[in-house]
Amino acid sequence: MATATGDDQPKLKLYSYWRSSCSFRVRIALNLKGLHYDYEAVNLVKGEQRNPEFVKLNPIGYVPVLVDGDIVLSDSFAILLYLDEKYPQHPLLPTDLKRKAINLQVANIVSASIQPLQNLSYIKEKFGPEEITPWVKYHLGNGFAALEGLLKNYAGRYATGDEVFLADLFLAPQIHSFVTRFNFDLSQYPILSRLNEAYSLLPAFQNAMPEKQPDYPSSSTS
Numbered sequence: 215m216a217t218a219t220g221d222d223q224p225k226l227k228l229y230s231y232w233r234s235s236c237s238f239r240v241r242i243a244l245n246l247k248g249l250h251y252d253y254e255a256v257n258l259v260k261g262e263q264r265n266p267e268f269v270k271l272n273p274i275g276y277v278p279v280l281v282d283g284d285i286v287l288s289d290s291f292a293i294l295l296y297l298d299e300k301y302p303q304h305p306l307l308p309t310d311l312k313r314k315a316i317n318l319q320v321a322n323i324v325s326a327s328i329q330p331l332q333n334l335s336y337i338k339e340k341f342g343p344e345e346i347t348p349w350v351k352y353h354l355g356n357g358f359a360a361l362e363g364l365l366k367n368y369a370g371r372y373a374t375g376d377e378v379f380l381a382d383l384f385l386a387p388q389i390h391s392f393v394t395r396f397n398f399d400l401s402q403y404p405i406l407s408r409l410n411e412a413y414s415l416l417p418a419f420q421n422a423m424p425e426k427q428p429d430y431p432s433s434s435t436s
């Protein structure tokens with residue numbers, strides 16, 4: 215198994231968009247593992263995810279995409295599991311089976327049962343502008359209530375104890391969207407509020423924030 219670190223690793227390239235919560239997950243993992251990467255911006259508002267060159271990398275037309283030598287991988291969940299095997303420094307899954315399973319459960323709740331329901335490209339096709347906020351609020355709230363209930367048996371400083379694991383990489387971007395993008399009130403979710411505070415203190419999370427990305431628009435609302 216390769217154990218490349220930031221100093222001797224092959225060059226990685228991440229196709230990302232500043233506001234993409236799925237890309238945000240991968241940015242945190244790369245930072246935690248100390249992996250350097252080139253940032254390739256894909257402007258989702260301009261539709262660059264549908265450019266033929268990009269679709270060759272990811273036929274479904276979504277960010278993130280990671281290129282690692284001859285491996286081109288899309289879907290943040292697959293990318294994170296791949297990175298964890300290839301670059302085992304700072305493991306993303308605990309060895310304890312129960313906590314490992316909870317990490318996978320949280321990751322999949324966010325990935326499959328929350329994030330797709332806030333993806334504006336799906337929602338805009340179905341709803342008018344005034345229907346979007348109640349839809350997103352209902353579904354994000356539903357998911358957050360479920361996560362709050364699940365985590366009360368596991369959370370420590372972070373989601374499943376006192377170390378950062380996969381669950382945290384899915385939670386931080388989702389909470390960030392909830393608060394910053396949609397302006398919803400997080401205070402009714404005390405565990406998620408506490409986790410959000412803890413994430414805000416970690417450089418790997420801080421440097422992965424949308425507003426820290428090279429394509430973050432300096433004076434635009436896109």
Ligand SMILES: N[C@@H](CCC(=O)N[C@@H](CS)C(=O)NCC(=O)O)C(=O)O
Nearest residue numbers: 234235236276277278289290291335
């Ligand atoms: N399951 C995929 C979802 C990817 C996804 O939804 N990406 C969004 C940004 S977070 C995207 O590229 N949206 C572009 C579009 O909907 O056209 C993952 O986790 O990577």
